[in-house]
Amino acid sequence: MKKPNLGRAWKTPVTGNVIAWLGFAVALVLGLTSGAQAACRQALVLGLDVSGSVDAQEFRLQLDGLANAIEAPQVVERLLAMPSAPVRLAAFDWSTTERQRVIVPWREVRSSADISTIAAQLRSTKRAFNAAATANSTATALGTAMTFGVGLLEQQESCWKLTLDISGDGKNNTGIAPQDVFVANTFTINGLVIGADNPPIGDVRLIEIADLSSYYRSTVLRGPDAFVETALGFRDFEDAMTRKLIRELEGLVIGRSNP
Numbered sequence: 252m253k254k255p256n257l258g259r260a261w262k263t264p265v266t267g268n269v270i271a272w273l274g275f276a277v278a279l280v281l282g283l284t285s286g287a288q289a290a291c292r293q294a295l296v297l298g299l300d301v302s303g304s305v306d307a308q309e310f311r312l313q314l315d316g317l318a319n320a321i322e323a324p325q326v327v328e329r330l331l332a333m334p335s336a337p338v339r340l341a342a343f344d345w346s347t348t349e350r351q352r353v354i355v356p357w358r359e360v361r362s363s364a365d366i367s368t369i370a371a372q373l374r375s376t377k378r379a380f381n382a383a384a385t386a387n388s389t390a391t392a393l394g395t396a397m398t399f400g401v402g403l404l405e406q407q408e409s410c411w412k413l414t415l416d417i418s419g420d421g422k423n424n425t426g427i428a429p430q431d432v433f434v435a436n437t438f439t440i441n442g443l444v445i446g447a448d449n450p451p452i453g454d455v456r457l458i459e460i461a462d463l464s465s466y467y468r469s470t471v472l473r474g475p476d477a478f479v480e481t482a483l484g485f486r487d488f489e490d491a492m493t494r495k496l497i498r499e500l501e502g503l504v505i506g507r508s509n510p
Contacts, residue, residue, distance in 0.1 A: 290336035291359070293414060294407035295499065296400045299354075300419040300445070301378065302346035302391045309485040310378050313418065314354075316489030317342070318370040323493045329500035330360050337361045338500065339410060340369060341403055344379075345396035348426040352379050357406065393423035397432045397440065397471065404438055413438045414499055418488075420445040422466050429470040439474035442467035443495055445482045 299313050320326060321340075330338050342355035354376045355369055400415040407413065417440065423429050434440060444467055446460040464479045472479065478498065482491035 291339050291407065291410035292333055292336040293412040293500070294339045294357075294404055294410040295341075296403045296415045297340070297342040297355075298396050298400045298415065298417045299342065299344045300346070300391070300396075300417075300421075301344045301350075302419075302421070303389055304391070304421055305346075305485075307378065312485040312488050314373045314376055316485075317492055318373040319489050320492040320496055321366055322370050323496075326493060326496045326500065327363065327366060329497065330366060331362070332500075334361060336411070339407055342369075342373070343396075343399065343403070345392065345399065347390040348392040348395045350392075351396060351399040353403070357403075390425045391419070391421045391423055392426040393417070393419055393421075393471070394427035394429040394432050395425075397429055397434075398427060400440075401432070401434055401438065408437075415440045416443065416495065416499065417441070417471060418443040418445065418492075419467075420447075420463075420485075422463065423470075434473045436474065439477050440472055441477055441495065441499065442471050442479045443482060443488075443491055444479060445488060445491075446484050 297317065299317070301310055301313075305313070321330070338360045339357055340355065340360055341353065341357045343351055343353045345351045355372050358365060358369060360366060360369070396417060396419075397415070400417065404413045404415055415438065419442070442464075444460060444463040446457075446463075447455070460481050460483070464481060467479045480491050480495040480498075482488045
């Protein structure tokens with residue numbers, strides 16, 4: 252009886268295809284592992300209003316309030332929820348069409364030390380624009396600030412979610428109108444509106460906030476799940492920013508992918 256030639260079995264087309272498939276699978280796994288290491292869960296840009304309506308004390312309430320908000324336990328928990336795909340964060344302040352300044356360059360948030368570094372940067376930031384000139388200016392270039400923030404987000408288009416957060420206490424009155432700013436449909440723009448700290452009569456603050464919130468909804472907000480948070484004056488900014496960050500960082504966004 253003739254013994255089968257076992258050596259030829261490895262040369263059959265079926266077995267050869269299996270080997271090729273296994274090689275492809277290994278390469279795919281290695282590629283996915285490499286991609287996971289370079290992943291970014293969310294790019295978040297924070298824009299702070301330092302126009303003429305914002306005095307020196309209100310400037311500090313914003314910068315220090317944001318620093319305290321990112322160090323709030325619930326925010327820290329969400330920032331560090333997925334070390335393999337961290338959040339990238341940047342911040343800028345804005346006023347007129349000529350005045351936008353990056354105050355926190357892009358930083359990947361992988362640890363509590365990263366959060367502490369960002370908070371320290373915010374607390375040490377001084378007002379850059381001439382205080383007297385800014386105070387005498389009524390210009391509020393909200394649309395220009397949106398354009399600037401979108402430009403920063405475009406540097407991080409590999410991230411799964413792209414979010415711009417604009418804070419402000421007034422409507423646009425110079426430069427490009429917010430509704431005319433082109434924003435890709437993969438970007439989200441949220442707003443944080445700030446009411447007057449010392450309203451002249453009882454319900455004026457609530458009326459102003461309702462009006463400004465409506466303005467932001469109709470002209471500023473963009474993208475999936477966009478929303479407006481409200482602060483009852485600059486002294487409430489920290490609490491409002493904390494609520495907003497918790498909402499923005501909630502859960503994982505896995506639907507966005509690049510070709």
